[in-house]
Amino acid sequence: MTWWPFSKPKPDPQDFVKKYLERNKAQIPGIRTLDQLSFIVLDTETTGLDTKKDSVLSFGAVKIAQKRILINSAVEWYPEMFQALNQSPLIHGMVERSNQISTSTFVKRLLEYFSGDILVGHHLGFDLAMLQKLSAPFGLDQFKNPTLDTMSLAVRLDHGPTVNLNHVQVKNYSLDALCERHQIPLDDRHTAAGDAHLTALLLLKLLKIAAAKGIVSYAQLLR
Amino acid sequence: MPNVIVNRVAEFLKRYPPFSFLSNEELEKIASSVEINYLEKGETLFEQGDPPSPHFFILKEGEIHLSENQTTGEEIKEYLDEGDVFGVLALLGKRPYVLNAKISQNSLIYAIPVQVFEEILQSNTRVALYFAAGFASGQVVVRQDLSQGQKARGILKSKSRDNSLLIFSDQSEIRYSEKVLTCNESKTVQEAAQLMVDADVSSIIIVDQAYKPKGIITDKDLRTKVIACALPGNTPVAKVMTSPVITSKKDSGFSDLYLTMIKNRLHHLVLTEDGSDQSAICGIISDHDVLLSMGNSPAVLIHGLLNTLDVKEMRSIRDRAGQMLAYYLENEVSMDFVASVMTEINDLIIQQALKIAENTWAAHYPEVSSVRYCFLALGSEGREEQLLRTDQDNALVYEDVDESLKPVAAEYFLKLGTSVVETLLACGFESCPGEIMASNPKWVQPVSNWENYFSNWILTPTQNALLSASIFFDFRHIGGSSGLAEELSLFIYESVKKKPIFLNFLAQNTLATPPPLGFFKNFVVEKSGEHRDQFDIKARAIRPLVDLGRLLTLSHGVIGVNNTFKRFERLAELEPSYKELFGQAAKAFEILIRMRAIEGMKNGNDGRFIHPESLGKLQRQLLKNTFVPIAELQDIVKVRFQLDHFGK
Numbered sequence: 001m002t003w004w005p006f007s008k009p010k011p012d013p014q015d016f017v018k019k020y021l022e023r024n025k026a027q028i029p030g031i032r033t034l035d036q037l038s039f040i041v042l043d044t045e046t047t048g049l050d051t052k053k054d055s056v057l058s059f060g061a062v063k064i065a066q067k068r069i070l071i072n073s074a075v076e077w078y079p080e081m082f083q084a085l086n087q088s089p090l091i092h093g094m095v096e097r098s099n100q101i102s103t104s105t106f107v108k109r110l111l112e113y114f115s116g117d118i119l120v121g122h123h124l125g126f127d128l129a130m131l132q133k134l135s136a137p138f139g140l141d142q143f144k145n146p147t148l149d150t151m152s153l154a155v156r157l158d159h160g161p162t163v164n165l166n167h168v169q170v171k172n173y174s175l176d177a178l179c180e181r182h183q184i185p186l187d188d189r190h191t192a193a194g195d196a197h198l199t200a201l202l203l204l205k206l207l208k209i210a211a212a213k214g215i216v217s218y219a220q221l222l223r
Numbered sequence: 224m225p226n227v228i229v230n231r232v233a234e235f236l237k238r239y240p241p242f243s244f245l246s247n248e249e250l251e252k253i254a255s256s257v258e259i260n261y262l263e264k265g266e267t268l269f270e271q272g273d274p275p276s277p278h279f280f281i282l283k284e285g286e287i288h289l290s291e292n293q294t295t296g297e298e299i300k301e302y303l304d305e306g307d308v309f310g311v312l313a314l315l316g317k318r319p320y321v322l323n324a325k326i327s328q329n330s331l332i333y334a335i336p337v338q339v340f341e342e343i344l345q346s347n348t349r350v351a352l353y354f355a356a357g358f359a360s361g362q363v364v365v366r367q368d369l370s371q372g373q374k375a376r377g378i379l380k381s382k383s384r385d386n387s388l389l390i391f392s393d394q395s396e397i398r399y400s401e402k403v404l405t406c407n408e409s410k411t412v413q414e415a416a417q418l419m420v421d422a423d424v425s426s427i428i429i430v431d432q433a434y435k436p437k438g439i440i441t442d443k444d445l446r447t448k449v450i451a452c453a454l455p456g457n458t459p460v461a462k463v464m465t466s467p468v469i470t471s472k473k474d475s476g477f478s479d480l481y482l483t484m485i486k487n488r489l490h491h492l493v494l495t496e497d498g499s500d501q502s503a504i505c506g507i508i509s510d511h512d513v514l515l516s517m518g519n520s521p522a523v524l525i526h527g528l529l530n531t532l533d534v535k536e537m538r539s540i541r542d543r544a545g546q547m548l549a550y551y552l553e554n555e556v557s558m559d560f561v562a563s564v565m566t567e568i569n570d571l572i573i574q575q576a577l578k579i580a581e582n583t584w585a586a587h588y589p590e591v592s593s594v595r596y597c598f599l600a601l602g603s604e605g606r607e608e609q610l611l612r613t614d615q616d617n618a619l620v621y622e623d624v625d626e627s628l629k630p631v632a633a634e635y636f637l638k639l640g641t642s643v644v645e646t647l648l649a650c651g652f653e654s655c656p657g658e659i660m661a662s663n664p665k666w667v668q669p670v671s672n673w674e675n676y677f678s679n680w681i682l683t684p685t686q687n688a689l690l691s692a693s694i695f696f697d698f699r700h701i702g703g704s705s706g707l708a709e710e711l712s713l714f715i716y717e718s719v720k721k722k723p724i725f726l727n728f729l730a731q732n733t734l735a736t737p738p739p740l741g742f743f744k745n746f747v748v749e750k751s752g753e754h755r756d757q758f759d760i761k762a763r764a765i766r767p768l769v770d771l772g773r774l775l776t777l778s779h780g781v782i783g784v785n786n787t788f789k790r791f792e793r794l795a796e797l798e799p800s801y802k803e804l805f806g807q808a809a810k811a812f813e814i815l816i817r818m819r820a821i822e823g824m825k826n827g828n829d830g831r832f833i834h835p836e837s838l839g840k841l842q843r844q845l846l847k848n849t850f851v852p853i854a855e856l857q858d859i860v861k862v863r864f865q866l867d868h869f870g871k
Contacts, residue, residue: 017574062228068334069259074228193227204261 015138018165020111024144028116030219032061037218038117039064039148041203042067046126051129056080059110059131060193062200067207069200073126075113076193079106079134114145118222122175122199124149129222140146146222154178157209178202229255232333235283238587239306239840241353242281249343258334259283259784268324268332269310278334280310281578285330289322297323306840308359315354327515358844399494405430410438412449412463415440423508425489429464434503436493438464443490443547472498473505478560480508485521485567488529521547521564523579532579537572538650544568548610549824555575558813559788566607573598573617573643574649580642591628596621596636597700597707598643601659605697606769607786610820614655614830615647616668618774621675621706633664640667651828659694669751670707674714681718684728692729696773697785712782719777726778730864733770733858736763759834760819764849768812771856778863787812804855811849819845 013021028037042061048054056079063073078100101109110131121127124147132143151173155163171177179186179198180206190193215221233254236242240251258278262268262285271274271292282303289301305310312318320378344351355361405428406415415427419442429438440463446465448454470488471480473494484492484781494506510522524547527540534565544565559742576600585592602616603609616658640661648654661667668676677695678687696715700708719725772790779797784790791809795802823830836841861867 061228067260071229071232071257071259072255074255076226076227076228168787187231188227191227194231197228197231201259204259208261208263 010141011137016111017139019214020096020114020140022143023116024114026116028118028146028218029215032218033216034218034221035067036210037202037221039120039200040114040117040145041120041196041200042127043121043123043192043199044130045190046130047158049126049186051126051133055131056134058192059106060196061113062193062196064120064200067204069197069204070194073220074197075109076191077101077106077109079103104138107138107140107189110135111140112142114143117145119143119145119147120150120199120203122150122178122195122202139219148222150178150199150206151174153206153210154202157213165180175199175202182206194216226255226472232257232259234334236281239281239308240358241308241350244347244349244353245343248818249347253335253339253343256336256339258336260334261328261330261331262332264326266326268326270319270323271320273320275312275319276310276334277309278310278339279337279340280324281306281308281333281335283330283331283333285326286328287330287332288325288327289755290325291322311354311359322668326832328653342581348746357848358841389671398505401506403493403507405504406460407431408461410458410460411457412440412445412454412460416459426507428468428493428507429460429466429505430504431459436468436470436495436500436504437461437469437488438466439491439493440464441491443831468493468500470495470498470500476556481522482560482563483565484510485507485525488525514585521568522732524568525571528568528575532575532582533644534649537646539567541572541650545612545824548820551820552817552824558817562610562786562788562816565610566604569604569609570600573600573647573701576643576646576650577639579646583642584635584638588631590639591632591635593626594622594624594628594632595703595704596639597705598661598702599698599708600639600701602694605699605785607699608769610789610816611823611829612650612652615644615652616655616659617644617647617661617701618659618695618698619661620668620670621673622707623669629669632669633667637662637664637667670829673711677711677715678718681715681722686723689728689732693732693773694768696777697769698775699785716777716780716782720780726774727864727866729770729774729777730860730863731866733767733774733860734866736767737854737857754832758835759831760822760833760846761831762816764846764853765812765815765819767853767857768808768815771853771860772808773813774860775856801859804852804859807852808856811852814845818842 016068040061040063042059044059045057046054047057058076058078060076061074063070080100080102119128127141128147132140135143154173155165159168175195175198176186176189177204182202183200184198184205186198188197210221229251233250236254236257237245237250242253245253260268268280268287282305283513284305287303287309288299288305289297289303290297295373301309310320310324310735312321313435344354388858404418404422404424404426406418408429408431410418410429415429419425419427426439426441428436429440431437433711438461440460442464444465449458454463469489471483471495473496480492480494483489489508492508493500493504494508495504496502521544524540524544528537531537531540548561548565551564581592599605599620600616601618603613604616617640619636621632621636644654644662646659661668676691680692680695684692698708769787772787772794776784776790779794780861781790781793781797784793788809791812793804793807796811798805816834819830821830822833838846
């Protein structure tokens with residue numbers, strides 16, 4: 001709706017955004033096997049669940065390549081907060097951390113980190129919406145990486161690809177419930193990096209189950 | 224920079240050696256280089272012959288088997304559980320894998336890049352020693368060296384070691400005086416006494432022209448041999464001196480010197496250049512020197528025991544010996560020394576108990592009280608291996624008497640034996656559940672009956688007979704006439720020689736307990752009963768070694784070596800081709816009885832049953848390594864005694 005006079009002018013993409021877009025042009029071939037895929041498993045902690053009003057407190061992520069979680073790729077970042085924080089006192093301790101980084105540094109690092117890999121998260125859409133909001137001022141309207149939601153994957157592995165989500169007991173597919181089911185100890189729950197780590201362990205296990213069910217290629221995984 | 228994920232990995236690693244020896248900085252570096260791998264049951268991490276991966280591994284959770292391909296199929300060599308480090312050949316030898324790593328329960332595996340670790344291996348000696356001692360699993364090529372293991376356990380135990388008892392290790396030296404008061408044989412006792420007064424010392428050594436020791440006169444000698452006997456002051460020293468002089472080498476280790484003093488009940492030990500009395504004197508140690516250098520010493524306890532026949536006091540001294548033992552064990556004092564000291568104390572208690580018994584009963588049986596007899600310690604005390612006060616096993620043998628005296632002799636010696644057993648009970652030695660004690664008429668017999676017992680066991684080796692043999696074959700003379708015990712020993716070895724097939728039965732018995740290869744999480748634990756989920760260290764590890772040592776020394780016709788440790792040492796001399804294996808067996812035995820004693824001390828019991836999870840990772844690995852020589856010795860016995868063809 002570019003003709004609409006009151007819409008905010010869309011900022012031009014900055015150089016680092018352009019680079020990111022460039023890197024993500026190439027598509028991953030559909031026949032590539034699961035073993036050969038690289039994933040970035042991420043999680044965010046936010047001030048609330050409203051993607052319009054709330055903002056990102058922390059971001060944690062770790063990469064998986066060749067079926068292995070690479071601990072040296074683990075990151076934990078705290079973007080600076082602008083909005084007044086009149087909400088939860090719980091988050092108070094967090095925002096006082098001294099290791100906050102400016103939004104521009106955060107987005108620069110984020111896009112560099114999001115190389116060409118598949119982004120993974122539990123309820124990934126929410127995390128990406130929050131991150132996208134932070135990135136918008138620098139000219140990014142959408143992340144280009146392929147995405148995989150561990151919750152949808154878990155549902156699909158249990159009920160097949162054609163299941164109607166309305167018929168699924170969603171509470172059985174929370175991160176806690178799935179970790180419990182797959183015997184992953186719930187350490188460091190509710191920190192972004194901790195949850196990213198748990199989700200990464202969950203993904204390793206889900207990929208094994210997927211392979212056993214005949215899901216062996218990239219195309220089959222992301223159908 | 225703090226990172227929850229790296230911290231999580233580091234926290235896990237920190238709990239297990241060798242990572243537990245890393246500095247925080249090193250640990251963070253390693254943790255952040257970890258790659259986490261998830262494999263499911265049935266998958267294979269690496270296979271025999273595969274080129275080494277640039278990583279080695281630690282099992283985070285799950286279970287993995289290391290197995291070896293053999294013509295008969297795969298043989299499982301190792302069961303890994305949480306915290307086990309494996310695949311280290313890639314780290315140490317850069318050779319292809321020698322085992323298969325098969326996942327038997329879904330497993331999370333941490334892979335650690337060799338490259339990152341190598342730097343640490345260079346700079347951190349504790350980590351290097353950990354690998355050198357063969358603690359990491361799957362090192363079948365690098366022979367598991369138990370002596371390195373033992374050493375490593377001491378060093379790896381904790382950073383701040385209590386050095387207060389390092390005086391017992393052979394490196395340290397005891398303070399002794401180099402100035403020795405001497406005189407030649409031409410002096411009179413009065414002159415010698417004057418010299419002692421002038422020098423303010425309690426002994427004088429009589430030497431020849433070459434300064435070799437001829438004899439010694441102490442304060443006590445002056446008292447007992449001169450004054451009490453009313454000898455004149457001009458009696459020549461040679462008439463009073465104690466000769467020959469017991470000597471030691473000046474640079475012997477402290478434990479050797481001290482042991483010589485304890486064993487010979489010496490207050491003064493003369494040191495010479497070459498250790499014999501045929502070389503010049505170079506120093507003297509008095510028990511005062513020893514007492515100065517330590518607080519609660521065996522000498523003090525032994526001295527106390529020698530001077531009391533009061534059962535309550537004997538008990539309290541034995542309790543103090545227990546405390547001393549705990550201290551020795553914690554400080555890794557050499558097992559040889561510890562066992563010798565404890566045996567000496569236990570023996571002394573038995574000897575004092577015998578004195579009490581004789582004092583009580585001899586007067587009532589004048590017709591038989593001069594008949595020669597011998598009190599025997601059996602089982603672990605017989606082998607000089609009893610550290611804790613476990614069951615008593617003892618017996619009494621006496622000279623054959625005329626038919627007419629038989630009933631009264633039987634009565635008298637049973638009273639003696641019973642009295643000793645009662646005293647030992649009062650001193651805290653438990654009674655034997657099998658009633659193998661000198662209070663049981665069956666085991667208080669004249670020597671001819673004993674010979675019958677042994678003959679029967681050797682001629683008809685039933686299961687019971689073999690069990691008895693294993694207890695009674697380790698007898699040792701404690702009190703009374705040692706001649707009887709020697710006669711009995713000779714009789715036994717002659718009988719065995721005449722009926723060598725007996726050894727095959729005995730050999731078969733040593734295979735009754737196979738080494739615990741079917742581990743449940745590394746250990747065979749008891750499946751039911753009071754000791755469920757505990758590991759029976761006596762039945763599964765100590766007894767097989769004791770039985771093997773006994774069998775092999777017996778088969779060589781060696782008489783008089785009862786101690787398992789010494790038996791393996793002797794075997795190493797007799798069979799140089801197996802020197803290394805026997806050395807390992809001796810080490811394994813030392814580790815096992817130390818572990819049992821420590822466990823018993825900790826729990827206030829006999830230490831026989833161990834909770835595997837209560838042991839540290841290092842101790843568990845050390846324990847596992849001790850099974851290696853047991854298995855190898857059993858293989859040798861199987862071949863040597865042709866047990867594959869031997870009827871059951």
